[in-house]
Amino acid sequence: MPSFRHSLLFLLLTLLSLTAHAQQPACECFVKGVVKDQHTGQPIVGATVLIVGQNNGVFTDENGRYELRNLCPGNYTLECRIIGYNPFQQKVDLTAGHEENFNLLEQEVHLKDVEITAHRTDAPSSQPLTTISGADLDKTRGQTLGESLKGVTGVTTLQTGSSIAKPVIHGLHSNRVLIMNNGIRQEGQQWGSEHAPEIDPFIATRISVVKGAAGVRYGSDAIGGVILVEPEELPVDKPITGELNAVGFSNGRQGVLSGTVQGGLNFVKGFGWRAQGTIKRGGNIRTPDYFLDNTGISENNFSLAAGYRNKGLGIDVFYSRFDTQIGIFSGSHIGSVTDLLNVIKNGEPFVKSGFSYAINRPNQNATHELVKAETHYHFKNGNRVQWTFARQYNNRNEFDLHRPRNDSIAALNHPELTFKLTSLTNDVVWDHKPVAGKITGQIGVSTLYQYNLMSGRPLIPNFNQFNAGLFWIERYVTAKWELEAGLRYDYRTLKTYRIVNREKIADQFDFSNFSGTAGATRNFSERLSARLNVGTAWRAPNVSELFSDGVHHGAAAYEKGDATLQPEKALNSIASVKYAAPKWSIELGGYYNYIFDFIYLKPQPEPILTIRGAFPYFKYTQTDASFKGIDVSGSWEFAKRTTVSSKLTYLRVYDERNDGYLVMIPPNRLDNALKYQLADRGKWKDGFISVGNLLVAEQKRVPANSDFLPPPKAYSLWSLQAGATLKVSEKQHLEIGINVQNLFNTIYRDYLNRFRYYADDMGRNASLRLKWKFGA
Amino acid sequence: MKMNRKLTWMLLAAMTTAFVQCKDSGDEVEPDDENELITSVTLKFTEQGTSNVSTFSYKDADGDGGNAPTKFDTIALKPNTTYTLAVELLDESKSPVDDITKEVAEESDEHLFVYTPSPAALLTYTYGDKDKNNYPIGLTGSAKTGAAGNGTLKVQLRHQPGAKNGTPTPGSDDVNLDFQLKVK
Structure with missing residues (x-):
C-alpha cells in the first residue's frame, strides 16, 4: 500500500517560454524537454509526446528526453502519454525553440506490467539507489532480507551463522542502517548484531538500497543508508x-x-x-x-x-x-x-x-x-x-x-x-x-x-x-x-x-x-x-x-x-x-x-x-x-x-x-x-x-x-x-x-x-x- | 465526498485509540528473582584428622560488572598435608540468599567441578563423590598438598547438560576462577 498515486490530478510544470527571440524563418521551431514521474522525479522512458491533430510524435529516450523538430511557428497542443500514467496536454505558442517538461502522475489504476514506484519513500535522486525487483528479486526468493541484498555493490552482511543476516551498507550496519518496511521505520531491537530484521521479503516486489547518509527524508539513524x-x-x-x-x-x-x-x-x-x-x-x-x-x-x-x-x-x-x-x-x-x-x-x-x-x-x-x-x-x-x-x-x-x-x-x-x-x-x-x-x-x-x-x-x-x-x-x-x-x-x-x-x-x-x-x-x-x-x-x-x-x-x-x-x-x-x-x-x-x-x-x-x-x-x-x-x-x-x-x-x-x-x-x-x-x-x-x-x-x-x-x-x-x-x-x-x-x-x-x-x-x-x- | 469525510473521521478515531495505549515502561521495572547468578564461591579445606578448617572465598555480591569483586582470597595451605575440600556456591543478590550448591547437587549429572593446580605438583585432587551415572562431581573430595611453593588453583564448574562424560571437555564454564595458592 505504499501506494501513493492518485487519480485524475496532475500537476503541471509549465515553462518559461523563450518567446523573446526574434522571429525565426518558417518551420525551424522546435520543442524539447524531459518527461518525469511527478513524484519520484525519475525520467520516464518510452513515453509518447505528440502534437494533437498532427501525425507527428516521438518517444522519450532512456533519460526521459524528447525533441520535436522542424515545426512551423504557431499554436500547438502537445500531449504526453504512457500507459500507467495520466495523459497530459499542454498548449504551446511556438515562435522559436521551446522547452516543455512534463511531470506525469501515475494513474490510480495500474496495468500490471508497469513498473511501480512508491514515491512516498523516494530517495534523494542524487544519491545512488539500487533496486532489486522482477527477475532479480525472484532469484533471491527464499532467502532472508539481508541475504537478498548481498548482490548489491557496496552491500554485505553481518551474520550469526547462516540464518541470521543483517545488511551492511558501506561498512555500517545495525542501528546505522534504517529499514523502511512499507513506508514505516522498522523498529525492532536493531542494536543487537544477532538480531536480524523481522521482515518477510515476500511482502515486497521491490527492495531498494539508498547508499550513504539520508537523514533528511528518513530521520535519524540513516548514517550508512536506507533499505x-x-x-x-x-x-x-x-x-x-x-x-x-x-x-x-x-x-x-x-x-x-x-x-x-x-x-x-x-x-x-x-x-x-x-x-x-x-x-x-x-x-x-x-x-x-x-x-x-x-x-x-x-x-x-x-x-x-x-x-x-x-x-x-x-x-x-x-x-x-x-x-x-x-x-x-x-x-x-x-x-x-x-x-x-x-x-x-x-x-x-x-x-x-x-x-x-x-x-x-x-x-x-x-x-x-x-x-x-x-x-x-x-x-x-x-x-x-x-x-x-x-x-x-x-x-x-x-x-x-x-x-x-x-x-x-x-x-x-x-x-x-x-x-x-x-x-x-x-x-x-x-x-x-x-x-x-x-x-x-x-x-x-x-x-x-x-x-x-x-x-x-x-x-x-x-x-x-x-x-x-x-x-x-x-x-x-x-x-x-x-x-x-x-x-x-x-x-x-x-x-x-x-x-x-x-x-x-x-x-x-x-x-x-x-x-x-x-x-x-x-x-x-x-x-x-x-x-x-x-x-x-x-x-x-x-x-x-x-x-x-x-x-x-x-x-x-x-x-x-x-x-x-x-x-x-x-x-x-x-x-x-x-x-x-x-x-x-x-x-x-x-x-x-x-x-x-x-x-x-x-x-x-x-x-x-x-x-x-x-x-x-x-x-x-x-x-x-x-x-x-x-x-x-x-x-x-x-x-x-x-x-x-x-x-x-x-x-x-x-x-x-x-x-x-x-x-x-x-x-x-x-x-x-x-x-x-x-x-x-x-x-x-x-x-x-x-x-x-x-x-x-x-x-x-x-x-x-x-x-x-x-x-x-x-x-x-x-x-x-x-x-x-x-x-x-x-x-x-x-x-x-x-x-x-x-x-x-x-x-x-x-x-x-x-x-x-x-x-x-x-x-x-x-x-x-x-x-x-x-x-x- | 461525504464518504471520504466519513472515512477520514474513522481513521482519526482509530488513531486516537492507538495513542491512548501509550504507557510508561518505568511502571514495570522490578528486580527479577528468576534470574540465576553465582555471586560467591567458597572453598572449605578441612585438615584430615583434625577439625582445623580454613575457608577461602571469591565474592562479587552484585554479579558481573557493577561493583568490583569484594573478596578474592589467597589459598594458604600446609605442605604435604591431606585436606577434605568442600565447595559452596551462593547467590547473594537474592533475598533470602539462594544456595546454588544444593541446585548443583540436585543436577549433579550435568555438572562437574574441575580443580587444576599450577604447577601441578602443588596439589593433588581426588574426587569424593559420584553422580547417578558414576561420573565424578567434585562437591566434596580430598586435596593433598605437595612440597612448599606458590602458584594458582583453577576452580571450574563445567555445565554439561546431556553431555557429561567424566571429562572437562563438553559444556561450558559456570565458574572459572584462578585462586592464588600458597603452600608453606
Missing part, C-alpha cells in the same frame, strides 16, 4: 490474480512456500485487497565437513492489505505479522575465555550432530506485528497531503543454552531475555504544488513514541522514547540538471529505568540535531550522467551503548556502556558517474563518509574479573572515523547473448582520532558473472545459464591484538544459476530457477560471520525455485 521494502500497488478494481512460490534448498533441507492472492471487489468501486503468507522450515546447516547442531529455522508470516480510492482520496490499511524461531548453533554458547580458546584451538566444534529439524536451546523467537493506516488527498490545485500512522509490536525472546538449575524455574521454560518493544509512528507530509513550474518539494512532520519492556537477565534497561522531526526538501528539475536540497530538525527524549542493587533508577537523555542534504544530477548526454550528493545524518546512542554491562556470550567479551555518550554525526559525500552504451555500461561511485563521535567498543588494557574468569574488557567509546570506498559495477555483452558483469566493493576505514583501524569492517570483494541468454523456444521464454565467482579478500586492516583470532583468509566461491519461464497460457506462467551456491563445497570462514570462531561457513547449497503466476 526500502516496498510491496506492489493494490489492484484496485482488478480481477483476482495471484502467485505461488515454492523454494527448496538442499543445505538445511529447507523448504519455503509463499502465496499471494489479490484483486478488487465487484460490488464496491475503488477497492483493492491483498492477502499474502509464507511458511519456512529448515534444519541443521551443513558445512563441507560437519553439521552444525541446532541451526534450524521455522518461520510463519502473513500480511493483509486493503485500499480504497475515490477521486483524489486514497486510504490504505495494512497488517503484517512475522513470526520466527531460530536455533542458534549450540557450540557457540560459551561460558568463559578458556572455552572460546579451546574451540579455536580445536579448529572445529566440540559439539557434533547429525541432521535434525528440531530447534532446541539456545534459540531466539521473535514476532513482529505492524498495523498501518495511510490516507492521502490530492487537491485540485496540485497540493497533496499524506498522513500515515502505524503501530509496531516487536516481541523477542532469547533462550540460553542453560536451563535454570532450579527445577521449578526450569519447568517454566522462560526465556532468559525478553524484549517487548511497542512503537507508534505518525507522519504528515505535504507536497506543495510546483512553484514556477520547475520546483517541487515537500514538508513533513514525523513523530515516534516507543517503549521497551525487558525482563530476564539484565541487559538493557526499560525505556520510553519520543522523537519528533520536521523536514523540508525542494527539488529543481530541468532537462540537463536536477538539483535538490533539504533540511531537517529532530528532537529525541529518552527516559530509561533500570534496577541497580534492587533499587529502581531513572535517567533522562535529550538529544537534538539538524541534518541537511544537497545534491545535483547532471545528464551530459543520453549515455553519460553524473551525480553528487553531500548529506548529513545523526544517530543518538542507543540504550545498549549507554547501559550495557555484562558478558556477551558468544563473543567472550565484557561490554560496558557509557551513559555520557553523545550522538554520532555523519558527513557523507558521494559521487557517481554512469555511462551506458547499447552493449556495455559502467557505473563508478566513490564516497567519503566522515563520522564524528563514532561509537565503538574500545578494548581496555586490563581484563575484567567475573565469576567465569577474566574477560577481555570493552567499553563503548567515541572517536572520529572515516569510511572511504569505491563501488564499481559494469557489464559487457561481448558476444551475442553472452554478457560478463563485474562488481567491485572496496572500503577503507580509519580511526582518525587514534590513528588506527577499526574492527568488524567488511573486507573488499569482487563479484564476477558470465551469463548466457537462451533463445526463446515455443512456450519457454527468458531462459539463461550463468556462472558466478565471488572473491572476498582477507581483511588486513584490523587493530593489532584486538581479537582472539585474526581475520580469516581470503576465499573464492563459485556459483551456478539457470532459469526459464514457461508460458502455460495467456494468464498463467510458471518460472523455474536452479541455483547452486558454493559449487565446489569450499571450506571458508567469513570475517563478518560471528560464528567464525567456532565453525566453518555453509557448504554447498543447491536450490530449486518454482513460481506460478495466475490470472495475470
